Amino acid sequence: MSSTDQALVFRAVERRRSAVAAFVRTLPPGVAVAALVIVLFVAAAAAPGHLQTHNPFRTDLYATLQPPSLAHLFGTDQSGRDLFSRVVEGTRQSLTIGIGATGLSLSIALLLGVTAGLAGGAVDAAISRFLEVLFAFPNLFLALLFVTVFAATPATLVIAVGIGTAPGYARMIRGQFLSVKRAGYVEAARTLGHSYGRVVRQHIFPNAMRPLVVMITLGLGQSIVWASGLAFLGLGVAPPSPEWGALLDAGRHYVTRAWWLEVMPGLAIIAFALSATVVSRHLQDRLEGRVHAG
Amino acid sequence: MPADGVPLLKVEDLRVSFGRDEPRGTVVKGVSFTLHPGRCLGIVGESGSGKSVTARSIVGLAGLGGFVHAKTIAFNGHSLIGQADRQWRRIRGRHIGYILQDALTSLDQLRSVGREVGEGLELHGVTRSAAERDARVVELLTSVGLPDPAIKARQLPSELSGGQRQRALIASALALDPELLIADEPTTALDVTVQAQVLDLLEQTKARGKALILISHDLAVVSRMADEVIVMCNGDVVEQGPAAEIFARPRHGYTRRLIDAIPSAHRRGSRLAPASAPRLRVAEEVRPEAVASGPLLEASGLVKRFRGPDKILRTAVAGVSFALAQGETLGIVGESGSGKSTVARIVMALEEPDEGYVRLNGLPWTGIAERERRARRRFIAMVYQDPLSSFDPRWTIERIIADAIPDTEAHRPGRVSELLNLVSLPASHRGRRALDLSGGQRQRVAVARAVASRPNVIVCDEPVSALDVSVQAQILDLLGDLKRELGVSYLFISHDLGVVHHVSDRVLVMSGGEVVESSEADDVFLAPRHPYSRTLLAAVPRLPIAPAA
Numbered sequence: 001m002s003s004t005d006q007a008l009v010f011r012a013v014e015r016r017r018s019a020v021a022a023f024v025r026t027l028p029p030g031v032a033v034a035a036l037v038i039v040l041f042v043a044a045a046a047a048p049g050h051l052q053t054h055n056p057f058r059t060d061l062y063a064t065l066q067p068p069s070l071a072h073l074f075g076t077d078q079s080g081r082d083l084f085s086r087v088v089e090g091t092r093q094s095l096t097i098g099i100g101a102t103g104l105s106l107s108i109a110l111l112l113g114v115t116a117g118l119a120g121g122a123v124d125a126a127i128s129r130f131l132e133v134l135f136a137f138p139n140l141f142l143a144l145l146f147v148t149v150f151a152a153t154p155a156t157l158v159i160a161v162g163i164g165t166a167p168g169y170a171r172m173i174r175g176q177f178l179s180v181k182r183a184g185y186v187e188a189a190r191t192l193g194h195s196y197g198r199v200v201r202q203h204i205f206p207n208a209m210r211p212l213v214v215m216i217t218l219g220l221g222q223s224i225v226w227a228s229g230l231a232f233l234g235l236g237v238a239p240p241s242p243e244w245g246a247l248l249d250a251g252r253h254y255v256t257r258a259w260w261l262e263v264m265p266g267l268a269i270i271a272f273a274l275s276a277t278v279v280s281r282h283l284q285d286r287l288e289g290r291v292h293a294g
Numbered sequence: 295m296p297a298d299g300v301p302l303l304k305v306e307d308l309r310v311s312f313g314r315d316e317p318r319g320t321v322v323k324g325v326s327f328t329l330h331p332g333r334c335l336g337i338v339g340e341s342g343s344g345k346s347v348t349a350r351s352i353v354g355l356a357g358l359g360g361f362v363h364a365k366t367i368a369f370n371g372h373s374l375i376g377q378a379d380r381q382w383r384r385i386r387g388r389h390i391g392y393i394l395q396d397a398l399t400s401l402d403q404l405r406s407v408g409r410e411v412g413e414g415l416e417l418h419g420v421t422r423s424a425a426e427r428d429a430r431v432v433e434l435l436t437s438v439g440l441p442d443p444a445i446k447a448r449q450l451p452s453e454l455s456g457g458q459r460q461r462a463l464i465a466s467a468l469a470l471d472p473e474l475l476i477a478d479e480p481t482t483a484l485d486v487t488v489q490a491q492v493l494d495l496l497e498q499t500k501a502r503g504k505a506l507i508l509i510s511h512d513l514a515v516v517s518r519m520a521d522e523v524i525v526m527c528n529g530d531v532v533e534q535g536p537a538a539e540i541f542a543r544p545r546h547g548y549t550r551r552l553i554d555a556i557p558s559a560h561r562r563g564s565r566l567a568p569a570s571a572p573r574l575r576v577a578e579e580v581r582p583e584a585v586a587s588g589p590l591l592e593a594s595g596l597v598k599r600f601r602g603p604d605k606i607l608r609t610a611v612a613g614v615s616f617a618l619a620q621g622e623t624l625g626i627v628g629e630s631g632s633g634k635s636t637v638a639r640i641v642m643a644l645e646e647p648d649e650g651y652v653r654l655n656g657l658p659w660t661g662i663a664e665r666e667r668r669a670r671r672r673f674i675a676m677v678y679q680d681p682l683s684s685f686d687p688r689w690t691i692e693r694i695i696a697d698a699i700p701d702t703e704a705h706r707p708g709r710v711s712e713l714l715n716l717v718s719l720p721a722s723h724r725g726r727r728a729l730d731l732s733g734g735q736r737q738r739v740a741v742a743r744a745v746a747s748r749p750n751v752i753v754c755d756e757p758v759s760a761l762d763v764s765v766q767a768q769i770l771d772l773l774g775d776l777k778r779e780l781g782v783s784y785l786f787i788s789h790d791l792g793v794v795h796h797v798s799d800r801v802l803v804m805s806g807g808e809v810v811e812s813s814e815a816d817d818v819f820l821a822p823r824h825p826y827s828r829t830l831l832a833a834v835p836r837l838p839i840a841p842a843a
Binding site for chain 2: 183184185187188189190191192193194195202203206207
């Protein structure tokens with residue numbers, strides 16, 4: 001690489017950096033904090049070793065059930081393991097389950113929602129009735145059924161949560177397609193003599209899919225809450241694992257003596273779900289703002 | 295002008311600004327006037343002129359982030375400057391009534407009309423019992439000419455028609471018998487016959503000795519009511535004085551232009567915008583393809599019925615026939631619900647007629663498969679009332695126009711610029727999005743898209759109804775130029791008789807799904823035969839000036 005090439009690359013990177021800086025500057029403080037929290041969680045999932053203060057699996061029988069202190073930020077559990085390091089260790093599994101469940105749920109929802117929204121008529125009616133039947137079962141019941149029939153592994157948890165949350169998204173996506181199908185610009189494209197396929201490709205699909213980004217971020221937080229809930233009920237990842245829900249499950253026997261065993265993993269779940277929601281709300285405003293403000 | 299006694303309202307040097315961004319954020323730059331009982335002040339201006347903010351500031355509702363400065367705002371001799379919210383509430387409703395443009399959004403959708411009208415009576419403790427209040431409400435609704443007032447009082451606003459809602463809103467403003475009534479575009483969304491009724495009502499109020507501030511973009515409406523007129527432009531008062539004088543001898547160029555832009559003040563087909571506007575020149579090759587002789591578009595016995603939410607079939611179009619020749623403009627005029635837009639949709643083959651047929655360029659156009667129609671859709675294009683909703687929000691102007699160019703010549707460079715040039719939009723606008731353009735520019739883009747495929751026929755459904763009168767004039771001129779230069783034919787649909795008369799060669803008057811009159815444009819407007827045409831024509835407010843030659 002010649003020096004001019006390097007200079008160009010450097011300049012390009014600079015420009016991107018300044019664009020990022022400009023973007024960050026326009027973030028409201030609350031959203032910036034939420035984004036930072038998410039970055040921290042992602043870092044914890046990617047490289048837990050760099051954030052952990054202790055080995056999350058090493059027991060220390062001389063320091064069981066220690067309250068939070070400088071030595072142990074989140075306190076220790078009944079075996080003397082450092083809770084902070086365990087929460088960090090569990091991030092990867094919790095996020096993976098959350099992402100997997102959201103991905104699965106959106107895939108199912110897209111398939112059903114897009115088919116119903118585009119096809120209309122009898123197909124739409126059939127899918128809509130099917131979704132209504134799914135809605136009639138409480139989400140938790142569906143997930144419970146799934147986990148009971150199959151073994152309680154992280155994969156089962158992903159599938160259970162994915163199926164449980166899919167009907168809501170499917171209905172939302174169907175509604176999007178139906179409303180975009182009625183938009184003035186779709187009719188205008190028809191009067192130009194474009195084929196239906198072209199109208200779907202050019203207008204209906206991109207415009208109907210616009211809220212998807214927001215749905216993904218909102219869904220992530222929700223899925224993690226869901227997965228943790230199931231794990232807490234002993235229906236997901238089993239307690240020796242530091243998955244957040246499993247941590248909650250393990251700590252509930254000691255809740256009268258060691259509040260931090262429940263509060264700290266709970267805070268992690270809340271922090272992630274809240275941050276994901278705040279960021280997605282902001283994205284929503286921003287994306288829709290772009291639609292309105294050009 | 296009777297200037298004796300204390301004026302009811304005295305405003306001196308009213309300035310309103312939004313945000314700290316002076317002077318750019320200043321939307322009202324020094325308005326002064328006095329208003330006496332039984333008089334009407336008209337405030338005229340186009341969108342963004344500051345006329346509504348002026349009126350809202352007088353009742354202390356300038357809006358969020360608005361700063362109001364004035365030397366004097368005195369009502370009945372008492373200063374209104376620096377009032378607390380609580381004091382304002384005692385004045386609003388009781389002493390100053392306010393009528394907003396959109397009755398549907400200003401009335402609570404979940405409360406009956408009677409409760410809405412009676413709310414003020416209750417809040418200000420005028421009536422002591424529910425029975426007394428209800429009796430007063432029915433009395434008020436009767437006074438604004440609402441049919442079956444006792445029944446209407448129990449209905450929800452959504453169950454009333456637009457004109458009835460507007461009258462209910464006026465009734466609620468009149469409930470406490472305020473000395474001053476402010477009406478902000480009170481008739482803009484209404485059909486002309488309903489508008490005439492509402493204006494009559496306001497006139498009666500004025501005759502009872504109430505003062506009135508009437509805000510409108512419609513000079514003719516203001517000229518009918520106002521004793522004194524303020525003409526506003528970009529926050530400035532450009533002209534102020536007795537109404538008769540301003541309309542007869544406008545001194546300011548802007549007022550002159552506003553009056554000139556009104557189609558009914560002109561000879562049919564003449565240009566409306568100032569002469570300095572560039573005349574359009576079209577390259578030979580943009581002309582649409584020539585067609586065989588005979589009518590371009592022929593509709594015969596069109597009938598369309600729709601099933602309402604109550605499962606009852608209603609006939610929207612009941613036997614409409616017409617023919618459109620090359621280079622001709624056929625106007626369709628009618629009030630809301632007359633079926634004129636349904637005719638447009640049938641002609642665009644967006645809706646199949648239940649009976650009758652349409653032929654385009656001598657070939658069947660309805661009753662055939664969409665697949666057969668698709669290749670011929672380029673011969674007929676449409677311009678919508680709301681261009682914004684007809685553009686994909688993600689697309690730039692360039693892409694919107696390029697998308698309408700037939701595939702056979704889509705890759706010819708410069709075609710988009712050519713079309714932008716044709717509608718007098720700078721080529722620099724091609725990268726913009728429709729949201730960044732003004733209403734008039736958007737409609738120009740819509741026209742460019744319509745002519746992109748070189749159609750023979752362009753269907754215009756209320757193309758200028760959402761535009762300010764000066765912008766409307768430019769678009770009408772543009773359509774006229776394109777007709778002359780390209781030889782296209784228009785099916786021109788509008789509720790505005792002045793506009794239809796100005797652009798059309800022949801006119802259909804529609805009412806209740808039927809064509810009640812069909813003849814040469816001048817005949818319909820100068821010597822209407824059908825009683826409905828006469829009613830429609832009589833309801834149009836007119837400027838007290840002779841038509842310009």
